[in-house]
Amino acid sequence: MTVQAILAPVFAQVLLIFVLMFWLGRVRLAEIKAGAVTAGDVSMGQRNWQPRAQQAANAFSNQFELPVLFFALVPLALYTKKADLLFVVLAWIFVASRAVHAGVYVTSNHVPFRFRAYTLGALVLLAMWIVFAVRIFLAPIGI
Template sequence: MTVPAILAPVFVQVFLTFGLLIVLGRRRFAEIGAGRVRIGQIALGERNWPPKVQAAANAFSNQFEIPILFFALVPLALVTRKADLLFVVLAWIFVASRAAHATVYVTSNHVPTRFRLYMAGVAVLGIMWLIFAIRILLTPLAV
C-alpha cells in the first residue's frame, strides 16, 4: 500500500476532531451570546453547559480516547511495512464508525445507536491490533 492510502484515514480522523472542535466552539459561543450561559457558570467546569453543548464537548473529548490506539498503530504498521489493503480497509471502517458515532452524539444522541457505533469501532480497532500483532510475532521484520 502507498503511504497516502495508509494515511488518508488518519487525516480524516484528524479532520473529524477539528470539525467537532468547531461545532463545540460554535455551540458554546451561541449559548454565551444568547445569554443562556454566563462565564461564571462554566469558568471552573464544563458540566454546567446545556445538554447540546455538553454532547459536543463529549464527542470532541472522545476523539482523544480510543482513537489514540489508532494513532499509535498506523505509524507502527507503516514502519514495519505491515499496512496492506486489509489494514487500510479496516482503518476506513474504524474512522467511519468514529464519524458516525460523533454524528449521533451531536445530533440525536440516541444512546443505544451511539453505543453500537462505539463498540463497532472498538471491535474493528481490536481486530487491527490483533492482525498487526500476529503479523509481527509470526513473520520476521524486513531490515
C-alpha cells in the first residue's frame, strides 16, 4: 500500500475538521451580527450560543475525541508497515462515518442517525486497532 493511499483518509479527516471550523466561525459570526448573541454572552466560554451554533461547536469539538485514536493509529501502522488494503478501506469507512456524523450534527441533529454514524465509526476504529494489534503480536515488526 502506498503512503499516499494510507494518508489520504487522514487528509480527508483533517479537511473535515477545517470545514467544520470555518462553518462554526460563519454560524457564530452570523449570530453575533444578528444580535442573537453578544460577545459578552460568550466571552468566557459560556454556552450561550443559539442551538445552531452550539450544534456546529459540538460537531467541531467531537472531531478531537474519537478521531484522536485514528490519528494515533495511522502513523503507527505506517511506521510498522502494517497498513494494507483492509486498513485503508476501514480508514475510509471511519472518515465517511465522521463526515456523516458531522453532517447530521450541523443539520437535522437527529440523534438516532447521529448515534448510528458515531457507533459505526467507533466500531470500525475498534476493528482497525484490533487488526493492528493482532498483526503486531503475531508477526515480527519489519522495521
